[in-house]
Amino acid sequence: MTDTPEYDVIIVGAGFAGVHQLINFRKLGLTAKILEAGGDFAGTWYWNRYPGARVDSEMPIYQFSDPELWKDWTFTELYPGWKEIQEYFHYVDKKLDVKRDVFFNSRVASAHWNDSVNRWTVTTEDGRVFRGQFLSLCTGIGSKYYVPEFKGLETFRGEVHHSSRWPEEYDFAGKKAGIIGTGATGVQIIQEIAPIVEQLTVFQRTPNMTLPMRQREISSEEQEKMKELYPIFYGRRYQTFAGFPYDLIQKPVADTTPEERALAFEDQWEKGGFRFWFGSYVELYTNPEFNDEVYAFWRKKVRERISDPKLQEILAPMQPPHPFGVRRPSLEQRYYEVYSQPNVTLVDINKAAIEKITPNGLRTGDGVEHQLDVLILATGFDMVTGGITSIDIRGQDGVPIKEKWSNGVQSYLGLASATYPNMFWIYGPQSPSSFTNGPSSIEYTSEWIISCIKHMRDNGFASIVPTEEAQNAYSAHVDELGAAGLWLGAKTSWYMGTNIKGKKTQMLQFPTGIPAYAKLCNESAAKGFDGFTLKSA
Template sequence: MSDSETAEYDVIIVGAGFAGVHQLLKIRKLGLTAKILETGEDLSGTWLWNKYPGARVDSPMPIYQFSDPAIWQDWSFTEYYPDWREIQAYFRYVDHKFNVKQDVSFSSRVISAHWNDSVDRWTVTTEDGRVFRGQFLSLCTGIASKYHIPEFKGIASFKGEVHHTARWPEEYDFKGKRVGVIGTGSTGVQVIQEIAPIVSHLTVFQRTPNLALPMKQRKISVEEQDKLKKELYPIFYGRRNQTFSGFLHDLDPKPMAETTLEERTLAFEDRWDKGGFHFWLGSYSELFLVQKYNDEAYAFWRRKVRERIPDPELQEKLAPMQAPHPFGVKRPSLEQRYFEVYSQSNVTLVNISKTPIEQITRNGLQTNDGTEHVLDVLVFATGFDMVTGGITSIDIRGQDGVSIKEKWADGVRSYLGVASATYPNMFWIYGPQSPSSFSNGPSSIELTSEWIIDCIKFIKENNISSIVPTEEAQHAYSEHVNQLGSIGLWAGAKTSWYLGNNIQGKKTQMLQFPGGIPAYAKLCNDSAARGYDGFDLKRSSA
């Protein structure tokens, strides 16, 4: 495509999920032009790809949506924790109201974004050779856009079907099939509890037990939602900016040393009964800091789970006496009947921390004790190159011509978890060193998106052509994130995507801001209030 054919916009957005759509709608209100470039064929971001059996959100529906009353007034979900079908339907509704798709280019995988310092513009190229140019680049790639399959010997020899949960076929029938699932993270939990009743046999290959919590899923009527909209929705959206995690419940700051065992037990019971993340992000904040109190929470969790598992051997595999890692240092999954599944006669649990996978064979999977598990279908619930993968998979080059993948090879560095030195006018949402998965997604997405919109408005109104973090500010912020991470018990998880060490060769570091949404918002807003302190601003010569 020649330069004359290059499409020009004020803002180029990568990704059409919650963040990308929020950016677009806000940019339109500024009277600026924008184009979303989306790899997939429709809106909804991660929910376009993650449509495996049982896939659903882990945030309750009142806060897992846009906070704009023009959107929520006329929309109702059917379940408290919506599944992927309802999220896709929600995005169709948003598109119907605002004609989002007129500013989206689908089937447009971005392969490169290069900054031109002489004209202060980004040149963005898609896989099919189209070229776009814009003053601003907004990366809305999310934290889970690059799926991961570990290297296994012999995988090409398997004669059955292979599926990763993030690339699920449109229609699939498991009935009567012998299925193996590798991985027991959040996707594994959801798939396993969904397909166990219908498969001929299910073999689960577990490395680390999942310290899952009860979802307490339920149907929710239109009438109940209408009442909430009238009385509480505006309160909900204000409150989610005030809590550590962007949920409606908050951590309890009370020192546990000032409580009695009885008080703590009753508090644990209360949060357990409420379901969802109440037991995790609605409990005592010291659980993340002090091992003896974390042990107490784990012991409570273990007792609750073991009550649901009659077999002692399975109890030890799924809820071992010795915690596999401190409770809560990995994002817990929410389950509905996960632990009961393993008592079914057609389900086998293989502990691959003791008998690792040796190879994939023609007929199935072999562990190092010589056992071959015969399978018709192999499901990889092996997760993602989380937090950074969606950004580093693009050839992004800034002022010095060095790719961001190379810059981050020895660890992520950012300023305010939203921008990076030497990459002017480039922002990301729900990405590295932001609160991201310590929070309800839309809570931190809207917070960051609105900050970026205000920044773009400031730039446009003040005759500024570019804004870029200073190396000094970036170093100070990144060190702050590292220090916050070192205070807690996070390092107790030996393989955690919070730390990046679920991917071989990736540097171990705290990839997200662990100080909570209010503290994060204050850092961002303080910078803006001081004229975007920590950034270099370049005045336009025009």
Template sequence: MTETQEYDVLVIGSGFSGIHQLINLRKQGLTVKILEAGSDLGGTWYWNRYPGARVESEVPIYQFSDPELWKDWTWSERFPGWKEIQEYFQYVDRKLGIKQDVLFSSRVVSAVWNDTTDRWMLTTEDGRVFRSQFLSLCTGVGSKPYIPDFKGLDTFKGQVHHTARWPAECNLAEKRVGIIGTGSTGVQVIEEISPIVSHLTVFQRTPHLALPMRQRQISVEEQEKQKNDIYPILFSRRLQTFSGLLHDLNPKPTMDATPEERISFYEDKWEKGAFHFWLGAYKDLFTNQQANDEAYAFWRKKVRERIPNPELQEILAPMQAPHPFGMKQPSLEQRYFEVYSQPNVTLVDIKKDEIEEITLNGLKISDGPILATGFDMVTGGITAIDIRGQDGIPIKEKWSSGIRSYLGLASATYPNMFWIYGPHSPASFSNGPTTIEFTSEWIINLIKHMKDNQISSVAPTEKAQNLYSEKVSRLGAAGLWLRAKRSWFMGANIPGKKTEMLQFPGGVPVYTKLCNDEAKNGYKGFHTKPEVVRKKGYGSVQDLNDG
């Protein structure tokens, strides 16, 4: 019989969220273990090792804000690649001994709440059993790959790789390769492999409205000067901007600016690169179609200047916007639009010619397709686990008709269960570490409050959950999000998934105020259950061990 392992907190996932939870829960004197499906640290950055994979939030704010971790670490680029990110996680482990509390190759398949003992019971794929008072879901927004049901895919003779499960060894030099999908991942892969393959065929359904990255090397001297002068200021600034980045939206309505002022503003944002043209634009870009059209017209002009072929111009940067700009996730590019002028690259518009079948020899290619078809975003990492709360109903079943959450970090009838950087949080519209650190600290403060006040369990009230979920929906409906078909922001990229606002679109400052107000008000949006004197086997983790 498998022996049950006991902890105060079980964390699923060893990316930024899971590691931040571990570091800071340890400081509270709690016993913590991370269960990680992969064989090393990194979460998303363990799996994201496809050609060209890199961060799209710029240094220095894409890292932990703890001075103990940034004072001795330097980056080589403004936007680090996946290898450097993985090296960073190894550095964090060397500093703080993270791996001693991580169980690798431990994919959690079920989590069941016991309302009598106020404990979660978790089971891994290999049959191990764990028990804890608290469950922290650090599965991220993109942990469950999505592969469309292509007819014939299982009979294809060549290599097929999804970018989220890239093999450690994969030599594409002089190969004939096809890429299905031109989202953020597709853009990065296309840029990286187009110079080395013999021929690349790109299958595009929707034009990707990518923005210039403006990548550059950054010196040790430059970073040391910033560390001495402004790092703490920069990390504090994150919580004051809409996106948790260092630049913010301009509150001035687009059409209140003169044409000359608008062009000057757009040019400045364009030259700065990164997400300045999106998350540093005029604020009404997200709510006003005319304002959005102005931004798209500027984007289209800039991109078409880089594409000499008129036919390709219309496929990649059409005169009619494929969807409101910024209502699907833009990515950052370095030479994406120039790739299509290479003689070894062919672009296929599958909006006109849908992929019906993958034959034995592929889609007019011979060596193999790369599937850059994305993820079951935001909810997929959570619903992939059979999670059952007080009523025994799986969370996947509950959320099939729409997400219900309170503050984008907990759900009614699932006591002592929290998630970070997931459904109804600002995740996809913010710098990851900004949202992660705030939410993680908020959850830890709630746990501390429970311990200080002898509270055994908490769960959101249905009323509080409904009010918050309705707020997320209202904010989404007030924007242009619904006009972007098949957007993963709305869950519309997955057949059968309810189309709804998956993330909190009101910005980081509004979100943090909602959470902080809840704490100041004594967590009134939660049902609380006091600790009681119990028989052995029903009390603390120590009682359970003794029993």
């Protein structure tokens, strides 16, 4: 074991969380290395390079808050695309030489804890071995892509591409394309390739309650003026539900008038982005009658853009398929106009289910065989937990975390798990994750973990692990928060794990916002990291 490289911290993943951890562990004088499965930085924006892929948070909130990493950087669009996010990471690397502490093309296969020496042994798929006192899992919520079991998929003679494994170069011109899935990825791909392909067939199960993005170019001059407010934007993040500069309206709906609500809806809609979701009245998530009112407004706005009554009912049905906002809305630019094109066909697979993939295309239950040259699988991910459970992680009792979580996730504070000492994760199970702007949630959790490790170093502690009692109480709290909302109204939702066969139905994320989450974490830290067991060196 003498030739095994050893570090204070081993970080898994080189996206926002992993890079933030590395930068700040360096400032503490700790040795840290990132193991990254991909060939470059950017995390989800390395893997998700499909046509139209872009963030759903406005700049400047979707970047690091450190002035050194924004004062001389400018984006070109309000909602940056994947190429520009990659360029931003290269800018950060040029500033801080992040790359010298990163092993790319290094997918982690296992991580095993040795309680006698307080160390993790981490092994990559190609057989390299590393040791570290701390293990930081920065695998995100969407790193394990998912392909459902489609009968006959292996017989298809055309090309098949999952959105998260997109080829570097692909020309859709003259192609007959089919796409399964109308989540965020599907929406972005559909509106991007519809003008290019010869024929596009969209297979939809659940209509996406999309919101207007209001995308636009943004000049460097405008950003320079905005930079005076950047510190305020970043400080405001931890004060709002979702880590945006705007917040949910706390005023009880019963204390408002219909006119007041109508004007609020119009304002949120026109400003665009997630304001109609994360800037609405807080009762959106708990009050069925008010939720119906919100849906009715959304339905009216969408139907105004669709002339065909049949398409209106498929894309924005009179009866909501689930409460508004209990599945993550997607942002769109011209999504509904696509369906008026003569080369685009929308198939409602609730009425004509996918029967099988054939050598020449896809057959639906109504007997129609759709001829295809390329099949796009926008079928999502084993969300929230898949990036962690795909690694063979074993703690004090030697039980793999995948086995531990087979009957449901349990954590303490959505960042650590009992029997897995010195292991933390960021933007993962039972954290606020996708209920927030990514970097906002990531930076808060990362800073908390860094402060915890500094506390341990300053006070001579070798390991820290949540107690079973604290973990059970926190996990029960997350379950209670989930049960108090309308989340179960969606039959298939990755928020609840129901998009993956065999996965337990439960609220996988902390659903009541960053301030409520931070209060719990800060209270633990203020009490000497209450809920954890600390062991002296």
